Amino acid sequence: MEPKAPGMKYLPLLVFQLVLAALFFVFVKYDGDNHHQLRGFEDTHVMIYIGFGFLMTFLKKYCYSALGFNWLLAALVAQWSLLTQGWFNMKDMVIPLNKETIIEADIMAATILITFGALLGVASGGQLLFIAIVETAIASANIYLVTSVFQAADVGGSIAIHSFGAYFGLGVSLALKSKKVVDQAEKNVLNAPTYISDVTAMIGSIFLYIYWPSFNSALTGTDEEYQRAVTNTYLSLASCTVVTFILSSILNHEPGKFDMVHIQNSTLAGGVAVGSVCNMHVQAGGAILIGIGAATISVLGYRFLTPKLEKVGLLDTCGVHNLHGMPGVYSGLLSVLFAALATSSTYGETGLHSVFGAMKDGRTAQQQALYQLAAVGATLAISFVSGMITGFIAKLKMFAPLEEKDKYNDELNWELP
Numbered sequence: 001m002e003p004k005a006p007g008m009k010y011l012p013l014l015v016f017q018l019v020l021a022a023l024f025f026v027f028v029k030y031d032g033d034n035h036h037q038l039r040g041f042e043d044t045h046v047m048i049y050i051g052f053g054f055l056m057t058f059l060k061k062y063c064y065s066a067l068g069f070n071w072l073l074a075a076l077v078a079q080w081s082l083l084t085q086g087w088f089n090m091k092d093m094v095i096p097l098n099k100e101t102i103i104e105a106d107i108m109a110a111t112i113l114i115t116f117g118a119l120l121g122v123a124s125g126g127q128l129l130f131i132a133i134v135e136t137a138i139a140s141a142n143i144y145l146v147t148s149v150f151q152a153a154d155v156g157g158s159i160a161i162h163s164f165g166a167y168f169g170l171g172v173s174l175a176l177k178s179k180k181v182v183d184q185a186e187k188n189v190l191n192a193p194t195y196i197s198d199v200t201a202m203i204g205s206i207f208l209y210i211y212w213p214s215f216n217s218a219l220t221g222t223d224e225e226y227q228r229a230v231t232n233t234y235l236s237l238a239s240c241t242v243v244t245f246i247l248s249s250i251l252n253h254e255p256g257k258f259d260m261v262h263i264q265n266s267t268l269a270g271g272v273a274v275g276s277v278c279n280m281h282v283q284a285g286g287a288i289l290i291g292i293g294a295a296t297i298s299v300l301g302y303r304f305l306t307p308k309l310e311k312v313g314l315l316d317t318c319g320v321h322n323l324h325g326m327p328g329v330y331s332g333l334l335s336v337l338f339a340a341l342a343t344s345s346t347y348g349e350t351g352l353h354s355v356f357g358a359m360k361d362g363r364t365a366q367q368q369a370l371y372q373l374a375a376v377g378a379t380l381a382i383s384f385v386s387g388m389i390t391g392f393i394a395k396l397k398m399f400a401p402l403e404e405k406d407k408y409n410d411e412l413n414w415e416l417p
Contacts, residue, residue: 009125009126009400010125010129013076013129016133017076017079020079020080020083023083024079024082024083027083027086027087027090027093027094027095028082028083028086028094028095028096028097029094029095029096029097030096030097030098031096031097031098031101032098034096034098034100035098035099035100035101036098036099037099038099038100038103038218038219039214039217039218039226040103040214040215040217040218040219041099041102041103041106041218043211043214043215043218044103044106044107044211044214044215044218045106046207046211047110047207047208047211047212047214047215048074048106048109048110048113049070049071049074050203050204050207051204051205051207051208051211052070052074052110052113052117052204052208053066053067053070053071053204054067054200054201054203054204054207055117055201055204055205055208055264055265055318056070056116056117056120056201056204056318057197057200057201057203057204058193058197058198058200058201058260058264059120059121059190059191059192059193059197059317059408060190060192060193060194060197060408061190061408061409061410061411062120062121062190062408062409062410063197063200063410064410064413064414064416065121065410065413065414066120068413068414069116069125069128070113070116072129073109073112073113073116073128073129073132074106074109074112074113076129076132076133077105077108077109077112077132077136078102078105078106078108078109079105080133080136080137081104081105081108081109081136081140082095082097082101082102082104082105083095084136084137084140084141085101085104085105085108085140085143085144086101087140088140088141088143088144088148089144089148100219103218103219104219107157107161107215107218107219108136108139108140108143108161110157110161110162110165110215111135111136111139111157111160111161111164111165111168112131112132112135112136112139112165113165114161114162114165114166114169114320114324115131115132115135115165115166115168115169115172115320115387116128116132116169117169117317117318117319117320117324118166118169118170118172118173118315118316118317118318118320118321119131119169119172119173119176119315119317120317120318121190121191121317121407121408121409122173122176122315122317122402122407122408123172123176123394123401123402124399124400124401124402124406124412125400125413126398126399126400127176127394127399127400127401130390130393130394130399131172131390131391131394134386134390134393135165135168135386135387135390138168138382138383138386138390139160139161139164139165139168139383142160142164142378142379142382142383143160145375145378145382146159146160146375146378146379147160150371150372150374150375150378151356151357151358151363151371152335152371152372152374152375153276153277153279153280153335153339153355153356153368153372154275154276154332154335154375155216155217155219155220155225155229155275155276155278155279155355156215156216156217156229156233156271156272156274156275156276156278156279156331157275157276158272158273158274158275158276158327158328158331158332158335159276159328159331159332159335159375159376159379160375160379161275161328162272162275162324162325162327162328162331163324163325163328163329163332163376163379163380163383164379164382164383165320165324165383166320166321166323166324166325166328166383167325167379167380167383167384167387168383168384168386168387168390169316169320169387170314170316170320170321170325170384170387171383171384171385171386171387171388171389171390171391172387172388172390172391172394173314173315173316173391174314174387174388174391175387175388175389175390175391175392175394175395176315176391176394176395176401177313177314177315178313178404188404188407188408190407190408190409191317191407191408193260198260198264201260201264202260202263202264204264205263205264205265205267205268208268208271209237209241209267209268209271212233212237212268212271213229213230213231213233213234213237213271214230215271216229216230216232216233216271216274216275216278217229217230217233217278217279220279221354221355222350222351222354224351225279225351225354225355226279228278228279228280228281229278229279231284231287232274232277232278232279232282232284232287232290233270233271233274233275233278233287235284235287235288235291236270236271236273236274236278236287236288236290236291236294237267237268237270237271237274237291238270238288238291239270239287239288239289239290239291239292239295240266240267240268240269240270240271240273240291240292240294240295240298241267241270241291241295242295243291243292243295243296244262244263244266244267244269244295244298244299245258245263245267247262247266247295247296247299247300248262248263248266248299251299251300251303259302259303261302261319262298262299262302262303265298265302265318265319265322265323266294266295266298266299266302266322266323267295268323269294269295269297269298269322269323269327270290270291270294270295270327272294272323272324272327272328272331273290273291273293273294273297273327273328273330273331273334274287274290274291274294274331275328275331276331276332276334276335276372277290277331277334277335277338279355280335280338280339280342280355281338281342281346281347282334282338290331290334293330294327294330297322297326297327297330298322298323298326298327299322301319301321301322301326302319302322305321305322306319306321306322309321329376329380332372332373332375332376332379333373333376335372336369336370336372336373336376337369339356339365339368339369339371339372340365340366340368340369341365342355342356342359342365342368343365356368358371
């Protein structure tokens with residue numbers, strides 16, 4: 001549906017931006033030198049804008065939109081989430097502006113970009129912006145539930161970021177799906193890569209791979225915890241990459257050859273799978289096993305589960321269910337196990353309370369494990385249900401839903417050379 005005044009279709013976003021500016025004057029204040037020493041912001045910033053952006057350039061005629069909307073959504077959410085997360089934790093009506101809060105804002109942007117990956121090419125600009133604004137508010141509430149109410153350990157965000165973004169996106173996709181299930185013969189020809197677009201998508205994959213240890217370790221509480229998070233993520237990614245290549249060769253439609261979809265995405269699943277436990281004592285061999293498990297889950301998902309979802313009309317353009325959803329749940333369940341096994345003799349008293357803050361107030365390891373499980377279950381329920389509701393609202397004509405001919409096509413939104 002074309003708006004009556006196409007040049008004005010993003011004017012409501014300008015109004016929202018001005019409202020954000022006013023709210024920042026009211027609530028946000030500089031926080032002196034607090035948290036200035038935190039590591040990982042610059043690397044996380046690269047992941048959000050280059051890693052996520054270029055990873056989604058694999059479609060043959062949607063590269064402008066993949067990079068452009070990625071940039072626009074991330075910049076919008078970085079501001080909005082500073083407020084939505086800050087309102088849950090502010091003191092004396094002040095949201096502190098420091099390195100920790102902007103890292104948290106970038107990490108929240110990752111949640112929305114994961115959802116964007118599920119909807120890549122099938123949602124209009126108006127729909128994407130509406131979805132991002134709503135999702136940021138709900139995801140911020142869910143993070144507060146996970147980290148402050150349940151006090152679950154989730155330093156790399158596999159539960160509250162990766163799982164939430166993936167299943168919110170799938171909920172939206174389910175709501176947006178057309179009544180007619182399109183068979184393979186009628187599939188939109190633009191929903192496919194070219195040789196060059198697959199190469200540019202690999203740029204995103206490699207940037208994400210390189211910087212993922214920084215993403216997972218950015219919010220760790222001690223130097224020892226930081227080092228465990230970096231090394232565990234490094235090993236999980238390495239083993240995941242090796243096993244992804246092996247499984248891709250075995251399971252490919254042309255045995256013995258690699259599938260670029262697996263290589264672009266499943267190689268990264270190790271970073272997601274270790275996220276919730278990266279700062280825990282999983283041991284070096286355990287980190288490698290986590291990566292092997294992540295590769296297996298992800299490649300099998302792309303090879304067998306994604307086609308089944310497409311047959312029932314549930315679209316997931318980037319396969320975020322296989323890269324973020326299932327590996328995120330896997331990480332959450334691993335956190336249940338390692339929380340139950342946690343002892344002060346292994347971590348030291350200070351280290352144990354840094355990783356599992358609630359244990360400082362008398363929570364037992366077994367109780368912590370149950371709270372970890374509750375965090376996983378609540379996140380899955382909240383994300384999927386709220387995603388569906390948001391998707392049904394986004395189908396309204398005011399958000400200019402795309403017609404089939406306009407999907408996966410830059411021409412609607414960009415002046416093309």
